[in-house]
Amino acid sequence: MSTLQPTLELRGIKKTFGHVSALKGVDLAAYSGEVLAIVGDNGAGKSSLIRTISGVYRPDEGAILVEGEQQAFSNPAAARAAGIATVFQDLALIEVLDVATNMFIGQYPRRGPFVRRKAMEREARAFLDELGVSVASVRTEIGMLSGGQRQIVAIARAMRTGGQVVLLDEPTAALGVRETAQAADMIRTLRERGNAVIVVSHDMSLVFELADSIQVMRLGEVAGVRRRTDTTRDEIIGLITGAITGDRLTA
Numbered sequence: 001m002s003t004l005q006p007t008l009e010l011r012g013i014k015k016t017f018g019h020v021s022a023l024k025g026v027d028l029a030a031y032s033g034e035v036l037a038i039v040g041d042n043g044a045g046k047s048s049l050i051r052t053i054s055g056v057y058r059p060d061e062g063a064i065l066v067e068g069e070q071q072a073f074s075n076p077a078a079a080r081a082a083g084i085a086t087v088f089q090d091l092a093l094i095e096v097l098d099v100a101t102n103m104f105i106g107q108y109p110r111r112g113p114f115v116r117r118k119a120m121e122r123e124a125r126a127f128l129d130e131l132g133v134s135v136a137s138v139r140t141e142i143g144m145l146s147g148g149q150r151q152i153v154a155i156a157r158a159m160r161t162g163g164q165v166v167l168l169d170e171p172t173a174a175l176g177v178r179e180t181a182q183a184a185d186m187i188r189t190l191r192e193r194g195n196a197v198i199v200v201s202h203d204m205s206l207v208f209e210l211a212d213s214i215q216v217m218r219l220g221e222v223a224g225v226r227r228r229t230d231t232t233r234d235e236i237i238g239l240i241t242g243a244i245t246g247d248r249l250t251a
């Protein structure tokens with residue numbers, strides 16, 4: 001694996017908000033066909049990291065490379081254009097629009113100035129069916145769905161936009177048992193498709209079920225990165241809490 005070029009690489013990313021150092025020089029490597037889990041306590045910098053990769057925040061220092069090429073995203077649209085699809089912790093779905101429209105935001109199929117509504121609905125339906133997602137109608141307004149169903153639609157949208165990198169920030173936090181299993185299946189599908197998948201999660205069962213690698217964040221730094229098969233829950237929890245000293249500090 002280490003001989004392969006990462007699909008996404010971060011080098012020395014720093015980000016401060018006033019007096020708060022949210023990211024203090026973060027490295028990361030995500031590979032095609034793998035799931036990288038990012039774990040850490042509340043405030044460790046996980047969402048700041050996701051927002052930096054997805055163009056919401058500009059890093060103060062450091063480099064973002066996609067397929068080995070350095071990138072500077074001035075906004076989320078620029079990151080999307082470079083193949084980075086994101087499901088944010090605070091879902092960016094538009095409540096008054098329906099399921100199909102949300103899935104195609106910014107990419108409506110058009111004929112001249114007109115959105116091809118029927119084609120869009122057909123494609124959205126076919127895509128959700130293929131994923132086994134149970135939404136009664138793609139004309140349902142997002143605001144009428146449960147939190148869990150919205151989350152599934154947001155993941156489906158990220159899958160449909162088909163970036164080579166897919167970022168998911170707490171994708172299962174609001175989900176019931178059945179929907180969590182469905183989200184896990186969707187993440188496996190992304191991996192099988194050859195995407196580099198990054199999942200932020202507090203759910204250790206999900207992390208150990210899905211991840212190929214686990215990166216632990218602590219107080220804005222990387223406390224450690226482990227292959228899932230080379231670590232244990234106890235070690236990961238120790239790295240999260242600081243009971244086990246991070247790699248950076250022992251180096």
Ligand SMILES: Nc1ncnc2c1ncn2[C@@H]1O[C@H](COP(=O)(O)OP(=O)(O)OP(=O)(O)O)[C@@H](O)[C@H]1O
Pocket residue numbers: 017020021022040041042043044045046047048049
């Ligand atoms: N836009 C912002 N303005 C000011 N401070 C911020 C901003 N975004 C994040 N922070 C601060 O940066 C630190 C890291 O926050 P972040 O949201 O990245 O943590 P997290 O690991 O995602 O936490 P959680 O598990 O609770 O989602 C926190 O101290 C937070 O208050």
Ligand SMILES: [Mg+2]
Pocket residue numbers: 046047048089169
């Ligand atoms: Mg967060």
